[in-house]
Amino acid sequence: MKILITEARDFSQTAIENLERAGCEVVARQYDYEELKNNIHDFEGIIVRLGIKVDKLLINSAPRLKFIATPTTGIDHIDLLAAKERRIKIISLQGESMFLKTITPTAELSISLMLNLMRHILPASQAVLAGKWERDRWIGRSMRGKTVGIIGMGRLGKMTAKLTKNFGCQIVYYDPYVKRTKYTKAETLAELAKTADIVSIHVPLNGETAGLIGAEYFRQAKMGQLMVNTSRGAVVREQDLIKALEAGRIGGAGLDVITDEMNGEISKCPIVKYAKKHRNVIITPHIGGATGEEMRKVEEFIVEKIIRRQEEAPVVKIK
Structure with missing residues (x-):
């Protein structure tokens, strides 16, 4: 062959x-x-x-x-x-x-994106490279005591929940196909949206999840919520995300995936254009599993x- x-x-x-x-x-x-x-x-x-x-x-x-x-x-x-x-x-x-339980990099990246957003690591580093040593400008937030919402409590959702729990976070999750875990279950996506300080998305892309996170979700999201997506870009309606970022409803986003990532002209994607002008969005090129x-x-x-x-x-x- x-x-x-x-x-x-x-x-x-x-x-x-x-x-x-x-x-x-x-x-x-x-x-x-x-x-x-x-x-x-x-x-x-x-x-x-x-x-x-x-x-x-x-x-x-x-x-x-x-x-x-x-x-x-x-x-x-x-x-x-x-x-x-x-x-x-x-x-x-x-x-x-069984094999996939040993594969952890995507969950690790989810945590990395959370920490970058909470502590302004990327813009603070860029400021230093530009010759600015401004400690008080980059005061961030602690993970401890925050509520992390996990959307999709499958393999990666559980890994991410375990890692964030170790930071002293409270965990709430939404997954209609998972009845009970040791974490708090939100019965609706709206319930999770209203309570989470940070949201991490871990669902497969299919007919049910395409566009799952859109205008309705963002209207109900806790003000200033941070969002991390390492699943698939099309799960999030990016135009709605941009509007939520502009309104301050979403305080920042860490995206390892975007809708148009395979179309070749990444610089023309609206969320990439937004990220070029704003410090509260971090985009990585689908490197979740890339160790x-x-x-x-x-x-x-x-x-x-x-x-x-x-x-x-x-x-x-x-x-």
Whole structure:
């Protein structure tokens, strides 16, 4: 089987060697979209990260393609309907609950964004680089005693709750699919919005969660609330977020994901334009899971899964 690794920079060499030992011919390249479209035709399998949207045009440029593998839990960067039409298997980290319990970087980044917003770390550092040593200008707030609202109490929600609890925070969560935990449950999203000083979003992107956080949420949010999103950009209606930031209803936002992150012209995105002019928004380029150790770990895991399930990997069910 001929397999293409489409984003080969720092890809686990152990994973590549494991594929080769299993009898696969492996080609590792750092392709952009056009390069991939022009070279994908000869491959039976591809391994993708998050840098390229695997759309219908790309899929239909690969007549021999049998599977698309991604070392991620989210798979919204793949056109699932186009893959289903071609009976192409999707191999991902979805459903690998035991393994994923060992993967913590996204929760760690959520905490990092909270701390940056609470303590003004980024603008304070930028001010020093500009020659200004102004201690009193950057007086922040303590985490201890704050109420942290977790939207989505799955794996990452629970990790983030545990980490914030260690700072002395009170935890409230909203998740209609989780009945009870040791934390306080909000029966409605509005209840969480009204009580949380900081909100951290940890839901998958689907028909139910797309646009979940919008104008209605922001109208009810506690004044000055801080918001962190490390899930998917489309969960938050960004135009509504901008209005809430301008009104002071939301005091700051730490975003590792934005709606248009795969469209190529990031500088034109409204939330990026806003962040250029305001110090209360931090945007990082979807680096939640991007630590060297964990990336190698998940790449080696997904390769094991490819080897193990070349014949029986299920096609993702499209609802």
